[in-house]
Amino acid sequence: MSQLIIYTDLDGTLLDHHTYAADSALPTLAKLKQWRVPCVWNTSKTYAELRVLRQRLHHQDPFIVENGAAVYLPKSQFQEPFCGARVSDEFYAKSFGPSRQHILEVLQEFKDSYEFRSFYEMDAETVAELTGLSKTDAALAKQREFTEPLVWEDSPAALKQFTAELNDTGLQILRGGRFLHVMGQFNKATAMQWLTDLYAERYGETPVCMALGDSHNDIAMLNAADIPVVVRSPSHLPPSLERKERILTKKFGPEGWAEAVEQVLASQQSLNAPSMRS
Structure with missing residues (x-):
């Protein structure tokens, strides 16, 4: 192994x-x-x-x-x-991928056509309310270098169109657990x-x-x-x-995470594999 x-x-x-x-x-x-x-x-x-x-x-x-x-x-x-x-x-x-600054410049071109809010526009208190993070941790979440999370406030049809137009700029949208993430092609x-x-x-x-x-x-x-x-x-x-x-x-969450990792570690150990290096 x-x-x-x-x-x-x-x-x-x-x-x-x-x-x-x-x-x-x-x-x-x-x-x-x-x-x-x-x-x-x-x-x-x-x-x-x-x-x-x-x-x-x-x-x-x-x-x-x-x-x-x-x-x-x-x-x-x-x-x-x-x-x-x-x-x-x-x-x-x-x-x-490209820098966050490049992404923000591209997003600015779409502000008149679609309704959305980005992390850059929000203060730490708003991010904290949306995420459940403390205000201190929300401030850290705002310190992005490569991507920009969005809260979409337009229709599903508009989102489909926005996604297609964004792809033409070399960017993409990735859906996370709470936000849409605008980012490069990675x-x-x-x-x-x-x-x-x-x-x-x-x-x-x-x-x-x-x-x-x-x-x-x-x-x-x-x-x-x-x-x-x-x-x-x-x-x-x-x-x-x-x-x-x-x-x-x-x-x-973490209980399920531990459940799965322990299952795999047990199978590795049962095979007496040298996969856990000492």
């Missing part, structure tokens, strides 16, 4: 949809760290949000922000920079595959990818994974995948 890598959505998956807590998953997260199974966060959240959340949950692995817009690699784990890397004090970063699978290839070079073999998510913006990631897991949500029906082989959890 090959090395196992776990890619996971956060909101509604590893984090509870209502409280954003991960308490039910903490013992399993500790086991992954003990067995040195990378747990890569693949989320719509921003770099600013994850800097805080990583400290709270003691996360040390790479992470992917804004629905696949960029991968951040800790320098402590990846010593050599790669072609096209942006470098900060702690991370190398690889981006896959998704969570784009970043996942790029990082998996990087891990393959490190291990000398192609890793087995397990992916967990709960909503529409996770579909590409789940379809591309070797072990796709749909985590049940209390707020919406499970997304439909192209493939029939997938795990559907019995429990919601």
